[in-house]
Amino acid sequence: MVDKQIKKRGVVDPRVLAAMAAVPRHRFVPKMLTKQAYADHPLPIPASQTISQPYMVALMAEAAEISPSDRVLEVGTGSGYGAAVLSELAADVVTVERHQKLADAAREMLDELGYDNVTVLNADGSLGYLARAPYAAVVVTASSETIPDPLVEQLADGGRLLIPLGSLGEVQHLTRLRRTGDQSTTESLGWVRFVPLIEDR
Numbered sequence: 001m002v003d004k005q006i007k008k009r010g011v012v013d014p015r016v017l018a019a020m021a022a023v024p025r026h027r028f029v030p031k032m033l034t035k036q037a038y039a040d041h042p043l044p045i046p047a048s049q050t051i052s053q054p055y056m057v058a059l060m061a062e063a064a065e066i067s068p069s070d071r072v073l074e075v076g077t078g079s080g081y082g083a084a085v086l087s088e089l090a091a092d093v094v095t096v097e098r099h100q101k102l103a104d105a106a107r108e109m110l111d112e113l114g115y116d117n118v119t120v121l122n123a124d125g126s127l128g129y130l131a132r133a134p135y136a137a138v139v140v141t142a143s144s145e146t147i148p149d150p151l152v153e154q155l156a157d158g159g160r161l162l163i164p165l166g167s168l169g170e171v172q173h174l175t176r177l178r179r180t181g182d183q184s185t186t187e188s189l190g191w192v193r194f195v196p197l198i199e200d201r
């Protein structure tokens with residue numbers, strides 16, 4: 001998976017490649033899909049959601065430029081797979097999921113596998129999680145038309161935010177926002193397709 005799907009498409013960060021090799025993806029997919037766990041595409045998980053394609057997880061992790069001392073916020077825990085990859089790269093990870101069943105299942109699997117630097121919360125992640133802010137990186141794994149303000153406000157000076165931006169039902173631009181003081185710049189990293197971010201407000 002790492003050589004054929006990830007390195008080949010240009011992900012080079014050795015820490016990201018090591019994290020992708022380390023996390024047992026088959027533990028995060030539904031049992032009946034175990035055989036497809038390392039295939040080059042997303043897979044369905046409960047609540048009509050998806051576990052992202054391995055390459056997409058690696059691309060976002062690399063683009064987030066995570067250092068070992070960083071605190072990272074993930075919005076959209078889903079299966080917990082992305083959180084496990086981030087936890088290999090960062091000091092600690094806060095991940096937020098709006099579906100209680102997914103949050104509970106992800107927490108259980110992350111605990112079982114010993115990812116003890118991850119906190120899984122069941123809430124609307126578009127509000128971020130102020131109690132643990134600021135975050136050196138914010139990784140949003142669901143698509144939105146705009147970047148939710150709280151996520152930018154909770155980003156550390158120098159922090160990076162990754163989010164698929166675009167209209168419902170269309171492909172999105174994977175966008176990286178970089179915060180410098182009260183200023184921010186954004187750039188597009190290419191086309192992607194994610195399930196929508198649902199704001200519960």
Ligand code: SAH
Pocket residue numbers: 049050051052075076077078079080081082083096097098099102123124125126141142195196197198199200
């Ligand atoms: N990172 C995941 C991919 C999950 S797909 C993985 O590795 O498996 C995106 C997830 O975002 C879905 O589980 C969906 O329920 C969740 N989501 C959508 N809107 C949300 C919101 N406002 N807050 C938290 N989670 C949200």
